[in-house]
Amino acid sequence: MSQNSTPAVLLDLDGTLVDSVFQHVLAWGEALHEAGYDVPLWRIHQGIGMGSDRIVPWLVGGHVDDASELSDAHKRRFLERADTLRPTRGARNLLDDLDTRGVPFLIATSAGAETRAALLDALGRDDLPTADNDDVDSSKPAPDLLLSACAALGVEPQNATLVGDSPWDAEAARRVRVRAIAVRCGGHGEELLLSHGAMSVVADPAELIGRL
Amino acid sequence: MSQNSTPAVLLDLDGTLVDSVFQHVLAWGEALHEAGYDVPLWRIHQGIGMGSDRIVPWLVGGHVDDASELSDAHKRRFLERADTLRPTRGARNLLDDLDTRGVPFLIATSAGAETRAALLDALGRDDLPTADNDDVDSSKPAPDLLLSACAALGVEPQNATLVGDSPWDAEAARRVRVRAIAVRCGGHGEELLLSHGAMSVVADPAELIGRL
Numbered sequence: 179m180s181q182n183s184t185p186a187v188l189l190d191l192d193g194t195l196v197d198s199v200f201q202h203v204l205a206w207g208e209a210l211h212e213a214g215y216d217v218p219l220w221r222i223h224q225g226i227g228m229g230s231d232r233i234v235p236w237l238v239g240g241h242v243d244d245a246s247e248l249s250d251a252h253k254r255r256f257l258e259r260a261d262t263l264r265p266t267r268g269a270r271n272l273l274d275d276l277d278t279r280g281v282p283f284l285i286a287t288s289a290g291a292e293t294r295a296a297l298l299d300a301l302g303r304d305d306l307p308t309a310d311n312d313d314v315d316s317s318k319p320a321p322d323l324l325l326s327a328c329a330a331l332g333v334e335p336q337n338a339t340l341v342g343d344s345p346w347d348a349e350a351a352r353r354v355r356v357r358a359i360a361v362r363c364g365g366h367g368e369e370l371l372l373s374h375g376a377m378s379v380v381a382d383p384a385e386l387i388g389r390l
Numbered sequence: 391m392s393q394n395s396t397p398a399v400l401l402d403l404d405g406t407l408v409d410s411v412f413q414h415v416l417a418w419g420e421a422l423h424e425a426g427y428d429v430p431l432w433r434i435h436q437g438i439g440m441g442s443d444r445i446v447p448w449l450v451g452g453h454v455d456d457a458s459e460l461s462d463a464h465k466r467r468f469l470e471r472a473d474t475l476r477p478t479r480g481a482r483n484l485l486d487d488l489d490t491r492g493v494p495f496l497i498a499t500s501a502g503a504e505t506r507a508a509l510l511d512a513l514g515r516d517d518l519p520t521a522d523n524d525d526v527d528s529s530k531p532a533p534d535l536l537l538s539a540c541a542a543l544g545v546e547p548q549n550a551t552l553v554g555d556s557p558w559d560a561e562a563a564r565r566v567r568v569r570a571i572a573v574r575c576g577g578h579g580e581e582l583l584l585s586h587g588a589m590s591v592v593a594d595p596a597e598l599i600g601r602l
Binding site: 203366 | 476
């Protein structure tokens with residue numbers, strides 16, 4: 179088997195390995211309200227999974243001058259809740275399973291450094307290989323991060339599987355023929371995930387042990 | 391038209407008129423974690439809308455001795471977040487619309503007195519007619535509260551319409567042939583709401599103005 183046909187796994191972090199989506203929703207809700215934008219929480223939930231550069235214009239319906247202040251306020255309010263973060267069901271066992279079976283994998287997250295550190299801390303695994311999103315031009319649902327992760331692993335996109343919880347993960351994967359498996363533990367419905375390009379939907383990482 | 395054929399509207403409060411579901415999710419998550427139960431937040435979200443007597447056994451998978459302590463801890467943690475509660479889009483205008491058009495309505499909520507007061511305060515309407523849930527034996531998805539509200543309004547259930555955001559509202563309504571209209575602003579997917587018995591699904595109360 180050549181290096182390029184080796185299968186590999188890309189793992190989203192927020193909502194997929196760590197139960198963090200509802201905290202993100204309230205953190206964005208508070209940050210937006212403080213800045214004078216009242217956005218319904220269910221709409222914020224639908225936007226989680228996009229990069230923070232994209233979610234703000236998507237939620238407020240256009241360009242905003244204070245996007246980076248908003249993003250900072252969200253980060254601060256999210257990190258205040260870091261003690262409530264827990265791994266999703268089966269997340270740690272899935273990582274052990276991939277290690278044991280020698281399946282190459284990378285964490286593919288748009289989260290910034292501080293948020294990523296808090297998530298990995300909640301997961302109890304600060305040793306995980308993580309795709310570098312610093313040189314990525316465009317965040318999910320753009321596929322740039324997935325392509326960069328595939329390149330780092332030395333796999334062709336069509337041999338990679340992304341596990342993610344949001345419609346934006348599925349959409350990013352579809353654009354570059356990465357297979358997307360969606361987990362429901364980020365709170366999205368099965369139909370929504372399938373309609374955005376997920377090949378299959380499971381409850382949480384526990385259902386994927388031994389199957390990736 | 392006899393009194394019994396007059397149409398009437400029953401309005402759920404949490405998640406329907408007030409954007410409160412995500413706060414409930416985190417409040418339950420923290421209360422359960424403190425008591426030693428780790429329940430994924432997306433599962434808690436799916437349970438919101440049941441009475442608090444029902445959600446605890448549903449979430450932990452059986453009877454628990456400390457259910458009332460859990461319920462108190464949830465209430466306390468929810469009320470700590472009361473300053474983040476806002477009306478859902480169109481909620482206040484829908485109430486004005488019903489008033490103006492003389493449509494009889496009642497708030498039908500399983501929320502206890504303190505939570506209800508916080509929700510009505512967020513809505514800026516402490517004068518709303520509310521179904522009395524103190525004599526109701528069994529909470530949603532049991533239809534008892536809806537039957538008691540219909541009786542208080544003097545309408546037959548088949549002439550009443552319930553507006554609610556959760557699958558449990560729709561299910562309670564279906565059991566007694568109350569027409570259920572679901573709003574998506576509690577964060578549930580359209581398919582889930584329809585599969586539990588909603589006759590139609592709209593985004594939020596704004597879409598119902600002039601239509602009830």
